[in-house]
Amino acid sequence: MSNQSRDLRNIIAETTAQLAQYQSLMDKLLAKRESAQLQLDFIVYPVLSLPPEITSEIFLSCLPTSYTDPNKKSVNPKEAPMLLSHVCRTWRQVALSTPALWCELDFDLRHANDSHVLKTWLSRARELLLSLNLTLWSLRVENTTSSILEMLAGSSHRMRSLRLRLRLEQLRDIEEPNDPWSFSLLQMVAINVINIRLYRHSVPATNHPIQMFKNSPLLREVSLARGPPSFIPLPWHQLSKFTGKYMAFSICLETLRLVPNLTECTFIDCQHETPDLHVSSHLKLQSLTVVQNEGESLDNFDILKFLSLPALQTLLLELFYAPNCFENVLEGFLSRFSPPLQKITVFGAEHYMDLDTTLFLRMPLLADLEAREPTAEFIENFFASFNDQDTAFLPHLQHLALVGFLTPLDEMLESAQAGLSARWRAQSRAEFAKMESVRFVWWDSEDDDFEEDALLPFQKLVADGMNICIQRRSSMGDLTTIEIE
Numbered sequence: 001m002s003n004q005s006r007d008l009r010n011i012i013a014e015t016t017a018q019l020a021q022y023q024s025l026m027d028k029l030l031a032k033r034e035s036a037q038l039q040l041d042f043i044v045y046p047v048l049s050l051p052p053e054i055t056s057e058i059f060l061s062c063l064p065t066s067y068t069d070p071n072k073k074s075v076n077p078k079e080a081p082m083l084l085s086h087v088c089r090t091w092r093q094v095a096l097s098t099p100a101l102w103c104e105l106d107f108d109l110r111h112a113n114d115s116h117v118l119k120t121w122l123s124r125a126r127e128l129l130l131s132l133n134l135t136l137w138s139l140r141v142e143n144t145t146s147s148i149l150e151m152l153a154g155s156s157h158r159m160r161s162l163r164l165r166l167r168l169e170q171l172r173d174i175e176e177p178n179d180p181w182s183f184s185l186l187q188m189v190a191i192n193v194i195n196i197r198l199y200r201h202s203v204p205a206t207n208h209p210i211q212m213f214k215n216s217p218l219l220r221e222v223s224l225a226r227g228p229p230s231f232i233p234l235p236w237h238q239l240s241k242f243t244g245k246y247m248a249f250s251i252c253l254e255t256l257r258l259v260p261n262l263t264e265c266t267f268i269d270c271q272h273e274t275p276d277l278h279v280s281s282h283l284k285l286q287s288l289t290v291v292q293n294e295g296e297s298l299d300n301f302d303i304l305k306f307l308s309l310p311a312l313q314t315l316l317l318e319l320f321y322a323p324n325c326f327e328n329v330l331e332g333f334l335s336r337f338s339p340p341l342q343k344i345t346v347f348g349a350e351h352y353m354d355l356d357t358t359l360f361l362r363m364p365l366l367a368d369l370e371a372r373e374p375t376a377e378f379i380e381n382f383f384a385s386f387n388d389q390d391t392a393f394l395p396h397l398q399h400l401a402l403v404g405f406l407t408p409l410d411e412m413l414e415s416a417q418a419g420l421s422a423r424w425r426a427q428s429r430a431e432f433a434k435m436e437s438v439r440f441v442w443w444d445s446e447d448d449d450f451e452e453d454a455l456l457p458f459q460k461l462v463a464d465g466m467n468i469c470i471q472r473r474s475s476m477g478d479l480t481t482i483e484i485e
Contacts, residue, residue, distance in 0.1 A: 048090055055091070056098040059084050063101065075107050075117060099126040108135040115148050122155050129160040129185060136166040137194045145170060156181045161188035163223075168193050183216040190223035191232060192245070229255050237261060248273040249303055253280040256307075260284065269293055272302045279308050279336070287314040301326055304333040312339035317346045327355055334362040341365060342396075347372025347404070357381045357393075366394050367433065370401040379405060379412055383419025386426075395432045397423075401439040404473075409442045410454050413470075416440070417457035420468075424461055437467040441479070458484050 047055075062080040076082060081101040085092045095101055102124035109118065122130070132152075139145050162183075171193055183189075213219065214233050222234060225245035229236070236258040243266040244252055252270055256262065257280060266289040288309060292300035301319055319326070334341075341363045346355065347370075355378060360366065371378070379402065385393040405412060416438075426432045458468055462484050470482040 048088075052094050052097070055094045056100075059095060059098060060100055063104070075105070075121070096124060099124065099128045103128040104131045106133040108138065109148065110138040114139075115151065118148060119151055122151065127158060129158055130155060131161045132159065133163040134165070136164065136170055139170075153181050156183055157185065159183060159186050161190075162186065163190040163192075165192040165194055181212040183213060183219070185218055186213070186216045187218050188221040188223075189213055189216075189219065189234075190225075190243075191227060192223075192225035193227050224255075229258055240264065242266070243268065245269060247271075249277060249306060250274060252303060253277065253306060256280055256282050256285070263287065265289070266291065267300075267303055270300055270303060277306050279306050281308040281310070281337075284311055285309050286311055287316075288312060289316040289318070291318045301329055304329050307333065308337045309339055310337045312341060314343045315339075315341060315345070317344075319347070327359070330355070331359055331362075334359065338362065343368035345370040345372070357385050360385075360394055363394070364392075365396050367396050368399040369394070369397060370403065373404040374402055376405075376407040376411065379407060380415045383415045386419035386423040392431055398433050398436045400435070400437070401441075403439070403441040404443050405440075407442075409440075409470075409472075410451060412440065412442070413454045413458070420461060420466070421457065424464065424466060435466060437469070439469045439471070441471045441473055443473050455482070455484050 050058075059080065062084065064079060077086065081095055084101070085095040102121055105118075105121050107114070107118065107121075109115070118134075134152075136145065136148065139148070171191070211233060214235065216235060217238075219235055220239060221241040222239055223243035223245070224232070224247070226247070228247075228251045237260060239259050240261060241264040242255060242259055242262055244255060245268040247255075247267070247270045249270060249272045252267055256265070260283075262282065262285050264287040265285055268291040288307075290301055290303060301317060317330075342365055344363065344366060355371075357378070360369075371382075374382075402412075420435070420438065423432075423435055427434050455470075458470075462468055468484055470484065472480045472482060474480070
């Protein structure tokens with residue numbers, strides 16, 4: 001028994017001694033950490049020494065380039081402004097005291113607690129003007145939708161632009177919030193009703209058109225998708241810019257008649273739903289864009305058959321597929337009223353641009369031409385027209401761009417150099433404007449190359465003052481500029 005007692009006392013003594021050693025080591029480590037922390041606290045990082053005003057300006061430069069870009073959602077903890085508020089206490093204070101960081105919002109509301117996010121965001125913007133891009137159609141909770149609409153109505157007096165994607169039933173309930181809508185500063189509105197596809201005619205009949213935007217004295221730009229103008233009364237007489245998406249031609253023409261002061265218009269993926277349409281004239285429209293995307297109707301460009309635009313100066317036709325009849329449609333459009341076109345862009349993706357160059361004789365005032373994906377035949381005929389001394393081919397042309405041609409660069413340059421040289425010489429004649437810039441973008445394949453001697457004729461043109469840019473686009477989409485020395 002005595003031996004056992006002695007052994008246990010020895011164990012206790014040894015353990016006590018080890019604990020004392022460990023405690024001494026721990027005290028030293030704690031002291032070392034405290035000393036390091038004190039030294040760290042005295043270090044002033046250069047970025048934290050900046051005045052808050054400078055830091056705010058830097059933060060504003062970190063915002064996504066476009067809040068309408070679907071890849072740049074505002075409510076993203078990995079992107080500014082939310083990311084900036086999660087770095088340190090100082091940055092969070094600066095971010096929360098910079099209302100301009102929070103005045104633009106692109107948000108897809110899906111859950112009940114998203115209303116809290118929206119409320120917080122709007123409060124951080126304080127009294128600055130708001131640009132909101134909101135998707136509500138995913139919300140299925142009626143109470144949440146109502147609270148969000150009330151919240152938006154309460155902030156409507158400081159909205160500069162508002163984009164809404166929502167369901168039809170949400171649109172019909174949108175005027176129910178207790179707070180009245182007040183769009184005294186609204187300049188742009190876009191409404192996209194997602195759960196109906198309206199090419200044929202209009203939204204199902206309703207006795208209660210949406211009146212919320214009727215009194216918007218600064219409203220100038222409107223975009224409607226799948227909905228006719230009669231469903232959302234607007235101050236049409238004061239609008240200058242309109243975009244219509246997924247609409248029937250009859251609705252497009254109806255809208256033009258409603259907006260007498262319109263100067264810029266875009267139609268995207270609209271369809272010809274009835275044969276008994278008549279030509280509609282608009283006396284002030286200066287810019288028209290027609291877009292046909294992949295998978296949509298192939299007759300989208302047929303809207304040109306029913307338009308007479310005597311003041312048109314800019315025409316952009318973006319067609320995923322342009323059948324052979326497209327040229328006839330365009331010729332009829334130009335011959336119907338001889339618009340004073342100054343700029344035209346034509347391109348497609350499935351059908352390479354091969355317009356008859358005689359069409360350009362109907363555009364004597366054209367100063368800016370961009371042809372995307374032109375065929376080799378078009379390129380040859382186009383530049384050959386500059387050599388025709390008897391015809392003043394595009395006498396006012398100042399800017400030319402041929403983008404996305406598959407013709408070998410040597411062949412394209414051979415076709416271009418004679419025509420450009422002839423045009424440059426013709427500038428001495430009073431009726432010809434100076435050709436200021438020419439841009440070629442060659443869609444390069446891996447085994448394509450060209451002889452640098454092909455650039456020699458262009459060197460004199462560059463030396464004489466013509467701005468010529470030749471670029472190669474790789475299969476990866478990278479652009480490389482070919483130097484003309």
